[in-house]
Amino acid sequence: MTELLEKFGRIHSTPAYQLVAEAIERRILTGRIRPGEPIGTEAELVKQFGVNRSTVREGIRLLEHDGIIQRQSNRRLAVSLPHYQRLASRTTRAMVLHEVTFRELYEASMALQMATIEGAALRATSSMIAAMEENIARTAKVLGDPAAVAELDSEFHALIGKASGNRVLQLAREPSDLLVYPTTKMILGRVPEGPARLLEAHRHMLEAIRRRDVDAARLWARRHINDWRKGFERTGNGLDQPIDSLYLREAATSSS
Amino acid sequence: MTELLEKFGRIHSTPAYQLVAEAIERRILTGRIRPGEPIGTEAELVKQFGVNRSTVREGIRLLEHDGIIQRQSNRRLAVSLPHYQRLASRTTRAMVLHEVTFRELYEASMALQMATIEGAALRATSSMIAAMEENIARTAKVLGDPAAVAELDSEFHALIGKASGNRVLQLAREPSDLLVYPTTKMILGRVPEGPARLLEAHRHMLEAIRRRDVDAARLWARRHINDWRKGFERTGNGLDQPIDSLYLREAATSSS
DNA sequence: TGTGTCGGATTGTCGGACGATATCTTCGAA
DNA sequence: TTCGAAGATATCGTCCGACAATCCGACACA
Numbered sequence: 416m417t418e419l420l421e422k423f424g425r426i427h428s429t430p431a432y433q434l435v436a437e438a439i440e441r442r443i444l445t446g447r448i449r450p451g452e453p454i455g456t457e458a459e460l461v462k463q464f465g466v467n468r469s470t471v472r473e474g475i476r477l478l479e480h481d482g483i484i485q486r487q488s489n490r491r492l493a494v495s496l497p498h499y500q501r502l503a504s505r506t507t508r509a510m511v512l513h514e515v516t517f518r519e520l521y522e523a524s525m526a527l528q529m530a531t532i533e534g535a536a537l538r539a540t541s542s543m544i545a546a547m548e549e550n551i552a553r554t555a556k557v558l559g560d561p562a563a564v565a566e567l568d569s570e571f572h573a574l575i576g577k578a579s580g581n582r583v584l585q586l587a588r589e590p591s592d593l594l595v596y597p598t599t600k601m602i603l604g605r606v607p608e609g610p611a612r613l614l615e616a617h618r619h620m621l622e623a624i625r626r627r628d629v630d631a632a633r634l635w636a637r638r639h640i641n642d643w644r645k646g647f648e649r650t651g652n653g654l655d656q657p658i659d660s661l662y663l664r665e666a667a668t669s670s671s
Numbered sequence: 672m673t674e675l676l677e678k679f680g681r682i683h684s685t686p687a688y689q690l691v692a693e694a695i696e697r698r699i700l701t702g703r704i705r706p707g708e709p710i711g712t713e714a715e716l717v718k719q720f721g722v723n724r725s726t727v728r729e730g731i732r733l734l735e736h737d738g739i740i741q742r743q744s745n746r747r748l749a750v751s752l753p754h755y756q757r758l759a760s761r762t763t764r765a766m767v768l769h770e771v772t773f774r775e776l777y778e779a780s781m782a783l784q785m786a787t788i789e790g791a792a793l794r795a796t797s798s799m800i801a802a803m804e805e806n807i808a809r810t811a812k813v814l815g816d817p818a819a820v821a822e823l824d825s826e827f828h829a830l831i832g833k834a835s836g837n838r839v840l841q842l843a844r845e846p847s848d849l850l851v852y853p854t855t856k857m858i859l860g861r862v863p864e865g866p867a868r869l870l871e872a873h874r875h876m877l878e879a880i881r882r883r884d885v886d887a888a889r890l891w892a893r894r895h896i897n898d899w900r901k902g903f904e905r906t907g908n909g910l911d912q913p914i915d916s917l918y919l920r921e922a923a924t925s926s927s
Numbered sequence: 928t929g930t931g932t933c934g935g936a937t938t939g940t941c942g943g944a945c946g947a948t949a950t951c952t953t954c955g956a957a
Numbered sequence: 958t959t960c961g962a963a964g965a966t967a968t969c970g971t972c973c974g975a976c977a978a979t980c981c982g983a984c985a986c987a
Contacts, residue, residue: 430970432732444764456937467972469725472939476688476729477736481761483768490937490980497765505737505761506842508700509753512739515838522786523839530782582771583779583850586762587843594839659702686939712968723941728970746949746968 431466435474438464443483443494454484454492503589510594514657517647520594521654525640527588528572529633534579536624536632543578547621550574554614561603564610569596571617578624594658595643602646612642687722691730694720699739699750710740710748759845766850770913773903776850777910781896783844784828785889790835792880792888799834803877806830810870820866821856827873834880850914851899858902868898 429437439460442448455463460471475492478484482497510520535543550571557563572592576585603609616639623631648654685693695716698704711719716727731748734740738753766776791799806827813819828848832841859865872895879887904910 432970440764444767450768458937469728469973470971472725473729473732473970476732480733480736481764483764486938488980496768497761499765502758502762502765505753506758508696508737508739509755509758510839510842511700512706512752513838519837519839522790522837523843526782526786526840527843530778534778581775581778582769583766583775583847584782586766586846587779587783590842591839688939714968725942726940729939742969744949 431464432470432473432477435460435464435466435471436477439475439478440483443478448494450494450496452494453487454494456491499586499589502586503593506590507593510590511659514659515594516655517598517644517652517658518654520591520598520658521640521644521647523591524595524643525637527584527591528636528640531572531576531579531581531584531588532620532624532632532636533629534581534584535575536627536629538580539578539624543574544621544625547571547574547578547617547624551614551617551621554610554617558610558614561610562600564613565596565600565603568599568613568617575620575624598647598658599643602643602650605650606646609642609646613639616642687720688726688729689733691716691720691722691727692733695731695734696739699734704750706750706752708750709743710750712747755842755845758842759849762846763849766846767914771850772911773854773900773908773914774910776847776854776914777896777900777903779847780851780899781893783840783847784892784896787828787832787835787837787840787844788876788880788888788892789885790837790840791831792883792885794836795834795880799830800877800881803827803830803834803873803880807870807873807877810866810873814866814870817859817866818856820869821852821859824855824869824873825852831876831880854903854914855899858899858906861906862902865898865902869895872898 439454448454454460454475457468457471457475460475461468464471475484479486479492482501483495484492485495487493539547550567554564554567554571557567569592572588572595576588576592579585603613616635619635620632620639623629623635644654695710704710710716713724713727713731716731717724720727731740735742735748738757739751740748741751743749795803806823810820810823810827813823825848828844828851832844832848835841859869872891875891876888876895879885879891900910
């Protein structure tokens with residue numbers, strides 16, 4: 416479209432440290448090295464790749480950062496399964512930097528929550544249900560503390576996610592959930608009846624899950640999320656306003 | 672539960688390169704440095720943080736890998752907005768390593784697709800609609816080439832994502848979309864009527880979007896995804912089987 | 928059995944170095 | 958004077974060698 420005659424593509428020499436990372440990554444992704452298996456010491460990698468240790472280190476840092484390799488107690492590197500939260504926080508960070516609006520978050524949360532609770536209603540195990548019960552009991556005890564309620568709300572939704580038995584859905588949800596939490600905290604602090612309504616919704620959702628009643632579960636999840644949105648509106652914030660201002664105060668104090 | 676008396680938490684000292692990364696990240700997230708602005712040369716960071724250049728380099732590699740900083744033509748580091756695909760491929764990788772099943776992918780795709788097309792039907796701009804039209808025209812031309820159709824299908828869904836105007840939803844979808852593509856390719860290669868049905872569904876979806884007919888859009892999106900699932904079943908694969916085996920052949924040849 | 932000590936291995940960090948390349952400066956020619 | 962080319966400068970990617978801190982295993986000792 417733009418270039419009329421491009422005989423040669425731009426030369427693009429990949430730095431050595433990236434090649435190292437890619438080479439290791441490929442071996443992991445193709446299953447040649449399985450999770451838990453050691454990847455070799457830095458010195459060994461230096462010999463294998465024929466580059467300097469600094470270069471190797473820059474390469475493995477990337478994979479280590481992604482969570483697909485980890486140092487075990489030996490200090491030796493081993494392949495590991497990346498955990499959700501590590502990835503989620505990156506995506507959340509991107510959302511903040513892109514200044515997504517509350518409306519976007521609301522729409523996505525609604526869709527994801529519906530699918531998640533449907534899965535939970537169909538497949539929740541008794542132990543997951545017990546965990547949710549316990550969460551609700553704890554919530555009832557701290558109803559006067561908005562921050563604590565917000566945290567337990569976040570935990571409750573994480574439990575539903577786990578109970579849904581759908582990891583793809585969980586991975587899709589987690590980043591937005593990380594943004595929902597500070598928003599909920601803010602709302603609960605400003606809407607007096609918030610915590611009580613939240614608790615009631617949680618109770619109904621759990622009850623529906625217990626009865627394997629998909630429709631009721633969806634209904635209460637929908638109400639719950641709509642409450643959240645209405646709460647947000649009642650605090651005087653506009654739906655189409657970026658949520659970064661809310662999130663940042665949290666991010667600045669949280670450890671990565 | 673396991674430990675009866677845990678007086679002290681585990682001790683863990685954070686390496687310097689991580690502290691460097693976190694310090695810079697914090698300054699970016701709190702908006703002290705805005706996207707596009709330079710972050711300083713390696714030498715400057717060395718002076719500021721009082722650590723060796725190797726240490727600084729390991730730190731900035733992490734942020735560079737995450738896409739929140741980038742080298743511009745100067746080679747100097749500048750803050751940048753992380754692009755979706757970079758993040759998505761990480762999450763996709765996690766899905767593969769966790770050996771998620773087709774069923775999980777199907778459920779998540781359905782939920783996300785429904786929400787996305789709803790947004791597209793409500794908000795698609797005429798230029799986005801034109802792009803989709805163009806995509807459909809190209810698809811019609813290569814109907815005999817399953818791989819090409821699969822690629823255009825992937826593009827079509829990306830267009831819908833963009834047209835939805837919801838970036839949270841887009842970020843949530845992209846990882847699973849990356850897994851959908853190789854699956855679709857495999858299916859189209861084995862189900863003769865696949866490409867034609869796919870094209871028909873795309874046409875109806877676009878038509879519904881053009882008419883701002885949310886219900887019709889949802890209906891055809893649902894049919895489209897169900898076709899995909901049925902196609903998968905017809906190839907003899909079980910829904911509860913991990914999809915890594917399909918994906919890996921792709922991943923091994925794709926560049927990161 | 929439990930404890931203290933020792934040596935080897937490995938990592939985190941450091942200082943210095945070099946070539947390649949992009950940017951800036953200077954200076955000569957039109 | 959203006960423009961362009963040659964040289965100087967800055968910055969990065971990579972390399973080398975080094976050291977301390979820490980972990981692991983072995984071994985002696987109470």
